[in-house]
Amino acid sequence: MPLVEAMVADPVDGIQYSFAKEYKGPPVPYDLPQALPINVERIPVAAVVAEVPFTHKMSLPVVQPILAQDVMSKKFSKELEPAVGKSVVSPTSVIAFDQSTEDSRRCLSKESDSGSERTVSPTSVIAFEDRVVGNHGCQLSGDLSSSGALEFSNGQIVSGELSDVGNCSRAFACSSISHGNSCELLGDAGSSCTMEFSGSFNKSQRSSCSLRASNCRKESIDFNDIHQVDWVSTESVLSSDYPSSRVSSMKVVNEGGGDGRRSAVTFLDPESDYTYNEEYSQDGPETLRMRQDSLRKGKKGSCYRCGKGNRFTEKEVCIVCDAKYCSNCVLRAMGSMPEGRKCVTCIGFPIDESKRGNLGKCPRMLKRLLNDLEIRQVMTAEKCCEANQLPPEYVCVNGEPLSFEELSMLQTCPNPPKKLKPGNYWYDKVSGLWGKEGQKPSKIITPHLNIGGPIKADASNGNTKIFINGREITKVELRMLQLAGVQCAGNPHFWVNEDGSYQEEGQKNTKGYIWGKAGTKLVCALLSLPVPSKSSNYSGEPDSSLVYRTFPEYLGLQKLLLVGYDGSGTSTIFKQAKILYKDAPFSKEEREIIKLKIQSNVYGYLGIILEGRERFEEDSSAEIRKKLSDEVDPAGSSSVDSDKSMYSIGPRLKAFSDWLLKTMVSGTLETIFPAATREYAPLVEELWNDAAIQATYKRGSELEMLPNVAHYFLERVVDILTTDYEPSDSDILYAEGLISSNGLACVDFSFPQPAPDDDIDTADQHSSLLRYQLIRAHARGIGENCKWLEMFEDIGIVIFCVSLSDYDQFSIDGNGDTVNKMLLSRKFFESLVTHPTFYQMDFLVLLNKYDQFEEKVERVPLTRCEWFNDFHPMISRNRSNSQNNINSSPSLGQLGFHYIAVKFKRLFTSLTGRKLYVSPVKGLEPHSVDAALKYAREIMKWDEERTNFSLSEYSVYSTEESSFSH
Numbered sequence: 001m002p003l004v005e006a007m008v009a010d011p012v013d014g015i016q017y018s019f020a021k022e023y024k025g026p027p028v029p030y031d032l033p034q035a036l037p038i039n040v041e042r043i044p045v046a047a048v049v050a051e052v053p054f055t056h057k058m059s060l061p062v063v064q065p066i067l068a069q070d071v072m073s074k075k076f077s078k079e080l081e082p083a084v085g086k087s088v089v090s091p092t093s094v095i096a097f098d099q100s101t102e103d104s105r106r107c108l109s110k111e112s113d114s115g116s117e118r119t120v121s122p123t124s125v126i127a128f129e130d131r132v133v134g135n136h137g138c139q140l141s142g143d144l145s146s147s148g149a150l151e152f153s154n155g156q157i158v159s160g161e162l163s164d165v166g167n168c169s170r171a172f173a174c175s176s177i178s179h180g181n182s183c184e185l186l187g188d189a190g191s192s193c194t195m196e197f198s199g200s201f202n203k204s205q206r207s208s209c210s211l212r213a214s215n216c217r218k219e220s221i222d223f224n225d226i227h228q229v230d231w232v233s234t235e236s237v238l239s240s241d242y243p244s245s246r247v248s249s250m251k252v253v254n255e256g257g258g259d260g261r262r263s264a265v266t267f268l269d270p271e272s273d274y275t276y277n278e279e280y281s282q283d284g285p286e287t288l289r290m291r292q293d294s295l296r297k298g299k300k301g302s303c304y305r306c307g308k309g310n311r312f313t314e315k316e317v318c319i320v321c322d323a324k325y326c327s328n329c330v331l332r333a334m335g336s337m338p339e340g341r342k343c344v345t346c347i348g349f350p351i352d353e354s355k356r357g358n359l360g361k362c363p364r365m366l367k368r369l370l371n372d373l374e375i376r377q378v379m380t381a382e383k384c385c386e387a388n389q390l391p392p393e394y395v396c397v398n399g400e401p402l403s404f405e406e407l408s409m410l411q412t413c414p415n416p417p418k419k420l421k422p423g424n425y426w427y428d429k430v431s432g433l434w435g436k437e438g439q440k441p442s443k444i445i446t447p448h449l450n451i452g453g454p455i456k457a458d459a460s461n462g463n464t465k466i467f468i469n470g471r472e473i474t475k476v477e478l479r480m481l482q483l484a485g486v487q488c489a490g491n492p493h494f495w496v497n498e499d500g501s502y503q504e505e506g507q508k509n510t511k512g513y514i515w516g517k518a519g520t521k522l523v524c525a526l527l528s529l530p531v532p533s534k535s536s537n538y539s540g541e542p543d544s545s546l547v548y549r550t551f552p553e554y555l556g557l558q559k560l561l562l563v564g565y566d567g568s569g570t571s572t573i574f575k576q577a578k579i580l581y582k583d584a585p586f587s588k589e590e591r592e593i594i595k596l597k598i599q600s601n602v603y604g605y606l607g608i609i610l611e612g613r614e615r616f617e618e619d620s621s622a623e624i625r626k627k628l629s630d631e632v633d634p635a636g637s638s639s640v641d642s643d644k645s646m647y648s649i650g651p652r653l654k655a656f657s658d659w660l661l662k663t664m665v666s667g668t669l670e671t672i673f674p675a676a677t678r679e680y681a682p683l684v685e686e687l688w689n690d691a692a693i694q695a696t697y698k699r700g701s702e703l704e705m706l707p708n709v710a711h712y713f714l715e716r717v718v719d720i721l722t723t724d725y726e727p728s729d730s731d732i733l734y735a736e737g738l739i740s741s742n743g744l745a746c747v748d749f750s751f752p753q754p755a756p757d758d759d760i761d762t763a764d765q766h767s768s769l770l771r772y773q774l775i776r777a778h779a780r781g782i783g784e785n786c787k788w789l790e791m792f793e794d795i796g797i798v799i800f801c802v803s804l805s806d807y808d809q810f811s812i813d814g815n816g817d818t819v820n821k822m823l824l825s826r827k828f829f830e831s832l833v834t835h836p837t838f839y840q841m842d843f844l845v846l847l848n849k850y851d852q853f854e855e856k857v858e859r860v861p862l863t864r865c866e867w868f869n870d871f872h873p874m875i876s877r878n879r880s881n882s883q884n885n886i887n888s889s890p891s892l893g894q895l896g897f898h899y900i901a902v903k904f905k906r907l908f909t910s911l912t913g914r915k916l917y918v919s920p921v922k923g924l925e926p927h928s929v930d931a932a933l934k935y936a937r938e939i940m941k942w943d944e945e946r947t948n949f950s951l952s953e954y955s956v957y958s959t960e961e962s963s964f965s966h
């Protein structure tokens with residue numbers, strides 16, 4: 001009985017296993033299930049797009065996610081009938097192809113022509129056994145329905161998965177993913193996404209990536225040891241039933257074999273009229289990727305995406321391909337702009353150098369479309385991201401292209417050439433004179449930089465026969481020297497130092513100072529020659545600022561990702577970091593926005609109090625009525641007004657209160673109030689001082705809607721609701737809703753330099769020079785299933801924030817169930833630590849709100865949360881007396897903290913096999929946040945340094961206790 005031998009690619013390492021063999025034993029008395037052999041020649045495929053005769057009006061075709069039922073019923077219902085002579089592939093079948101035959105390579109492209117089409121079921125897996133010689137690309141054209149999976153092995157795409165997703169409104173793309181990481185690309189309709197894999201691939205290193213486009217497609221592809229694959233999923237004969245569909249294609253290229261190669265994966269959508277020129281260098285570290293200009297769809301001057309508008313329509317330009325988009329399309333075309341104003345398809349490509357001058361300058365259009373923080377993020381990314389930096393090889397100094405380090409040194413030196421553009425330059429290392437090749441000097445930069453080659457005599461194309469530091473000077477320089485009184489007779493060769501002192505070559509004596517004479521600087525200005533900058537230090541003392549950074553800022557930047565579940569305190573810690581480490585944490589404009597936000601928050605708190613007052617008034621009146629009815633007046637009437645209680649307010653305030661509540665309900669509070677502050681301020685004061693309001697406020701703990709933080713602001717309500725109120729840093733720290741829950745916020749900072757008399761070593765001093773970036777992402781911002789996480793692959797540490805006081809709090813989860821907030825936090829933590837992006841990433845858990853926790857745990861048992869139901873600490877009876885005694889037993893709060901810390905550590909180790917770092921923190925206390933962030937810095941530093949230790953040495957440091965911090 002012949003059984004099909006099938007090969008399955010192992011999803012972890014790509015190794016293929018044979019799971020069935022031909023049975024050779026005695027006949028069996030029962031029926032065995034059969035897998036029918038499949039004729040690969042008969043699998044239906046799409047036509048190549050170029051060959052589909054669509055009219056020019058028609059939008060280019062696309063592979064629509066094919067609903068299995070649709071396709072099968074429309075086109076293949078016949079094939080699906082198990083008729084004699086017609087093979088049907090079972091929905092879960094596994095098909096093996098022997099790639100060694102030419103037939104199998106042709107298999108999928110030719111089939112559509114044949115009349116005998118067969119469909120591959122949506123859930124089928126196609127495995128290709130690799131016997132491909134060389135770099136033969138395998139082209140697949142076919143329908144892949146929504147949940148179809150492709151499996152290739154060595155030399156091919158390893159596995160792919162397509163699944164439907166809903167429309168995506170904002171596009172995001174990420175490029176350059178490294179081993180073991182995964183990446184999801186989101187593109188909107190008609191866009192294409194590009195991702196590049198750098199480095200090597202081998203069987204144990206896997207990367208996965210996925211692309212999502214708003215035409216309801218999601219593709220997720222895993223790669224393993226790729227040679228060269230072109231995989232095209234294009235409109236097929238089948239999908240011509242779907243005229244609005246578009247084509248999507250993917251190209252994987254990796255020339256050469258073995259490790260150490262670079263591969264690029266490009267998702268192309270023919271609707272986006274782009275072309276790429278890509279070159280891959282096998283031995284060099286660089287991948288040269290040039291993006292050609294994009295093509296416009298509509299008439300001249302129209303938007304490149306929608307084709308509407310004319311040359312007068314305001315448009316934003318892609319800094320790579322020069323495509324111009326109208327305000328309706330710009331966000332869709334450019335997505336979340338991780339590298340600034342680039343089409344999603346241009347992400348990862350170098351910018352058009354002519355646009356370098358505009359980097360980081362925010363255009364008006366974006367100011368309208370994005371909020372302040374987003375603009376700042378986009379503009380910072382545009383200026384600082386790696387892809388947009390000037391490629392070092394574009395700058396030649398003294399005839400030699402610069403290396404990466406040389407360019408960094410040049411750009412970060414104390415007196416760098418301004419607005420450095422690609423080009424050929426000469427540099428006199430002794431004097432610091434700098435100019436364009438063949439031209440007079442344009443600047444005096446920092447001398448003695450070890451960059452480029454030795455200066456050439458004809459560097460500035462001089463013809464005066466007079467030399468400075470080996471360069472023949474230009475006529476205009478000679479004129480300047482003469483005017484400065486320098487003796488130039490006899491064609492001397494001068495040796496000029498950076499301070500302008502000069503001597504003739506071979507002589508010891510300084511003859512004078514070129515720029516020393518009064519009037520020389522004026523002469524230089526008239527002749528457009530440079531003079532030493534004011535900041536130049538000629539004192540002979542070593543200048544501490546001359547400690548050049550080896551790397552440019554964007555590379556030295558260590559990124560810390562701060563995440564946490566709702567209300568865990570990430571915003572507070574983020575704001576605290578800004579206040580701690582920035583000289584001017586908030587600009588004037590920001591403070592103005594914050595002021596309005598605080599004021600509208602305060603009106604909101606007032607509204608909650610007014611609502612409470614109504615409730616208390618009703619309750620109180622009902623009580624009075626009840627009392628009255630119990631003690632009936634013999635005259636039949638009561639002298640007490642049952643409608644009046646301590647919570648009643650006068651008609652004027654009542655009218656104001658009703659109006660305020662109505663405004664709150666209508667959701668227009670934020671629009672009306674801060675603006676109307678001047679008008680209502682006196683009324684607010686009257687209201688706040690009213691006895692009824694004060695009585696209500698005293699019962700604030702009964703008002704569930706009133707957050708704890710409200711008390712901080714309400715105590716000063718009158719001051720805050722005046723027009724000249726200016727929020728203090730502390731107000732900003734306490735204020736709710738200043739950072740968008742869905743967006744990202746980031747701040748760059750350095751830890752302050754320790755005071756000179758502090759007992760610190762030079763390493764600490766050095767680390768204060770390093771730059772850090774704290775990125776705060778909200779659980780909601782990270783998205784369902786952590787889909788945005790891939791963009792954080794270059795961070796150094798994840799700081800996961802947990803609110804300790806959440807153990808008795810409940811919230812609604814994604815399924816609408818009420819769940820303990822600590823458990824929700826744990827679930828979020830689990831999804832982060834197991835996410836491929838954070839494979840091997842250090843995690844620091846900050847157990848926040850330690851102050852609240854210490855107080856609460858004395859009242860509310862920790863076992864209120866089911867995860868902590870085995871918390872049964874031994875409590876000393878003398879505990880309360882021994883609080884201040886150093887030798888006393890720990891407080892319940894400390895025990896609770898340790899217990900929760902260990903819970904998280906064990907969980908982390910069980911999920912990752914690694915160690916978790918935990919620290920308590922009080923987000924509202926600057927010292928506590930400072931200590932926590934410095935702890936994160938130490939972890940990152942340790943992470944870098946531990947490679948220097950041998951394994952045995954390392955084990956000394958990896959004690960359990962070392963990961964606790966207090």
Ligand SMILES: Nc1nc2c(ncn2[C@@H]2O[C@H](COP(=O)(O)OP(=O)(O)OP(=O)(O)O)[C@@H](O)[C@H]2O)c(=O)[nH]1
Pocket residue numbers: 564565566567568569570571572573707709733734736737741778848849850851852921922923924925
């Ligand atoms: N007592 C106390 N309150 C804190 C602490 N940290 C934060 N809070 C308060 O907790 C509340 C939630 O903190 P946020 O920083 O807004 O938390 P978040 O995680 O950003 O939460 P979202 O509001 O969901 O964005 C705020 O009212 C903070 O003032 C802390 O250490 N102690």
